[in-house]
Amino acid sequence: MSRKVRIAQLSCGPEYSGVQKEIYEAAESVDAEVFFPDIALADVERGVDAFGLDVRSADLKLMIARAMALVEGKVDADGVFIGTCFRCAEAAIVRNELRRYIHENSRLPVVSYSFTERTTSGTLLTRMEALTTIARRRALLAREEQTGITMGVDSGSSTTKAVVMKDNEIVGTGWHPTTEVIKSAESAVADALEMAGLTREDIQAIGTTGYGRFLIGKHLGADLVQEELTVNSKGAVYLADHQRGSATVIDIGGMDNKAISVIDGIPGTFTMGGICAGASGRFLEMTAKRLGVDITELGPLAMKGMGENVPMNSYCIVFGTQSLVNALAAGSSREDVAAAACHSVAEQVFEQQLQEIDIKEPVIMVGGTSLIEGLVHAMGRLLQTEIVVPPHSQYIGAVGSALLASGFIKGE
Amino acid sequence: MAEYIPDYVGTVTKYVFVESPSMTAGELALRAYEASEGVLIKETCFGLQVTGEPESVDRLIEEIRAFDPTHIFVKDRGFPPGDPRRCRANLGGARPGYLGHEREFRLLRYISRGLEELDRREEGDAEPAPPARGKRPLLDIKRLQELIDIEES
Amino acid sequence: MAKVFIYPATSLILSDLVARFGHKPLGAALGIRERIQTAGVDSPPLQITPEEPKRGLKYAAVEVPSGVRGRMAIYGPLIEEAEAAIIVTDADLAFGCMGCARTDELIVFSLRQSGIPILELKYPSNEEEGVQFVAAVKKFLDGLPKEEGGA
Numbered sequence: 001m002s003r004k005v006r007i008a009q010l011s012c013g014p015e016y017s018g019v020q021k022e023i024y025e026a027a028e029s030v031d032a033e034v035f036f037p038d039i040a041l042a043d044v045e046r047g048v049d050a051f052g053l054d055v056r057s058a059d060l061k062l063m064i065a066r067a068m069a070l071v072e073g074k075v076d077a078d079g080v081f082i083g084t085c086f087r088c089a090e091a092a093i094v095r096n097e098l099r100r101y102i103h104e105n106s107r108l109p110v111v112s113y114s115f116t117e118r119t120t121s122g123t124l125l126t127r128m129e130a131l132t133t134i135a136r137r138r139a140l141l142a143r144e145e146q147t148g149i150t151m152g153v154d155s156g157s158s159t160t161k162a163v164v165m166k167d168n169e170i171v172g173t174g175w176h177p178t179t180e181v182i183k184s185a186e187s188a189v190a191d192a193l194e195m196a197g198l199t200r201e202d203i204q205a206i207g208t209t210g211y212g213r214f215l216i217g218k219h220l221g222a223d224l225v226q227e228e229l230t231v232n233s234k235g236a237v238y239l240a241d242h243q244r245g246s247a248t249v250i251d252i253g254g255m256d257n258k259a260i261s262v263i264d265g266i267p268g269t270f271t272m273g274g275i276c277a278g279a280s281g282r283f284l285e286m287t288a289k290r291l292g293v294d295i296t297e298l299g300p301l302a303m304k305g306m307g308e309n310v311p312m313n314s315y316c317i318v319f320g321t322q323s324l325v326n327a328l329a330a331g332s333s334r335e336d337v338a339a340a341a342c343h344s345v346a347e348q349v350f351e352q353q354l355q356e357i358d359i360k361e362p363v364i365m366v367g368g369t370s371l372i373e374g375l376v377h378a379m380g381r382l383l384q385t386e387i388v389v390p391p392h393s394q395y396i397g398a399v400g401s402a403l404l405a406s407g408f409i410k411g412e
Numbered sequence: 413m414a415e416y417i418p419d420y421v422g423t424v425t426k427y428v429f430v431e432s433p434s435m436t437a438g439e440l441a442l443r444a445y446e447a448s449e450g451v452l453i454k455e456t457c458f459g460l461q462v463t464g465e466p467e468s469v470d471r472l473i474e475e476i477r478a479f480d481p482t483h484i485f486v487k488d489r490g491f492p493p494g495d496p497r498r499c500r501a502n503l504g505g506a507r508p509g510y511l512g513h514e515r516e517f518r519l520l521r522y523i524s525r526g527l528e529e530l531d532r533r534e535e536g537d538a539e540p541a542p543p544a545r546g547k548r549p550l551l552d553i554k555r556l557q558e559l560i561d562i563e564e565s
Numbered sequence: 566m567a568k569v570f571i572y573p574a575t576s577l578i579l580s581d582l583v584a585r586f587g588h589k590p591l592g593a594a595l596g597i598r599e600r601i602q603t604a605g606v607d608s609p610p611l612q613i614t615p616e617e618p619k620r621g622l623k624y625a626a627v628e629v630p631s632g633v634r635g636r637m638a639i640y641g642p643l644i645e646e647a648e649a650a651i652i653v654t655d656a657d658l659a660f661g662c663m664g665c666a667r668t669d670e671l672i673v674f675s676l677r678q679s680g681i682p683i684l685e686l687k688y689p690s691n692e693e694e695g696v697q698f699v700a701a702v703k704k705f706l707d708g709l710p711k712e713e714g715g716a
Binding site: 413414415416417418420421422423424425427429477485486487488489490491492495497498507508509511512513515516517519520521522523524525526527529530 | 573575576577578580581582584585590592593594595596597598600601602603604605606607608609610611612658659660661662663664688689690691692694695696697698699700703
């Protein structure tokens, strides 16, 4: 059994919010252990002075000093988890600055999270898994080429995608709405195999990702079961043919959103979440339904409209839908409403998540929502950059899984 | 959800810190063991932790304080000694409270001085007042000149 | 014997002086001890469960971070129980239970609001201030009732 991955915890408040146990459990379930970097009082005093951020809370001072000990190499770690109370402004500033500081001054992967008393280990699991994967599987993540015949299955909250790859080419794809997790996967797999003209016996290795990865992984006898943060990063830079250097990956999903700052195809910092479904693909689905168009038509419709003509705030899916209905009732065009919905979702992701990572070009959008032209356009305008949407971007998780799975082909 | 079954129910644990020119933590422990009468004693780098029934702990603390009244300090602790939840070996580093102790440990000599001085003074002799903010003993001008001369020579 | 809330609630110096001069110090250790010695749902390290921040709603509104409310669930009852308080106003390096500045502000405010006798002073930074510090604490404690309160 491999050595436990050691995750340094920099935090203020989890013990008092009753969620430290959840952090321990999430780490344990991915065979990692969290620890608190050991420093002395003099290190705290020196660290706070040297860092230059004059916070009042002593536990935040402790966080700063511990971060410095990690960056200066006085304490060894494989990854860093930064956690502070949701709604604490002082802690949010420290959390952000430390994330940036560690990212810029070390090779340590960092994940930051703001918790409430309702945070569970399940919520933290994917993040911890990504941290440990980066630490444990650097060699696997270095893979830049798919070899042999492999299959990737991405069991997402809204849709299930399957991809068959052969000799670095995508030869089959399948896509089904996620209803019953295993059935949806079976259908997607069958479609992908049929398109590839291959059978299950031809597949040399299988990788799974997404919410249903464990269930599907077991069902298919997968060689690699991996969370979507590392898989999508890998898939994005592979499809965008940008495997070296910095990049930013944005995936606005059906249930949550991922923003990942990538270096050489490996996540450096990442956030995952979405306060509300209003900032997700789900809101765009609802918008399309209300406008009486298929989700595939929403993007082109939005491109014809002017979002500025319709006030919309999709912070909450209920209020967002309400403003959509109001706008239509007040005589706004469907095009303008579609554009406003796209802008609103892009804005929520921009405000809530993209502030938590460092945006480095190219910005690559992936996942099903990256096919909604209006959304990509709105995000590009907010970030003032030309967004890259690689071919097969909707299959990102499946492609990343198939690519990484080829590391498991016997003889590899 | 796992059930929690506590140990040491009904006991109290107290930290005993010694900051003395005439007594080391080791010596304190030796003498405390002699007086322990069943109270659990754990030696630490700064002194002791004592755990037991509240009355027994109070009695022992009274005896321990008498060893060196102005240099022994006592504080309540929430955890029993050696608890894995607070142990440095398990946490990877000191629990936050340890650094707080470090902060106050530096000041103990001033407190010792205060306790000694109060003992010396007659009842009502001392005029207690909270320390004034930022007020420091002034440096005599002649002494300052001496210091400058030494620096420059 | 009076119950004297100490601030910082983790203070060795205040805990010692209050007990030394014949009173009962109310600090973080008592709140933690109570939790550590009570059976319930396992929630390491402090046996503070997610229910505690909800109990903290008595002292701070829901938009106040969970860490503040969880800490107030420890301190609120102790403040209510206190018959006097000693506050060190420059306790800027007290961690853990005292590690959140917003909670600390709320504790001091709650104490000041409660109408109990309060001594506010700074840490000594030399021997002379040490003498003044101890003398001030002793005088304050001597002025508190010896027989009332207690268990």
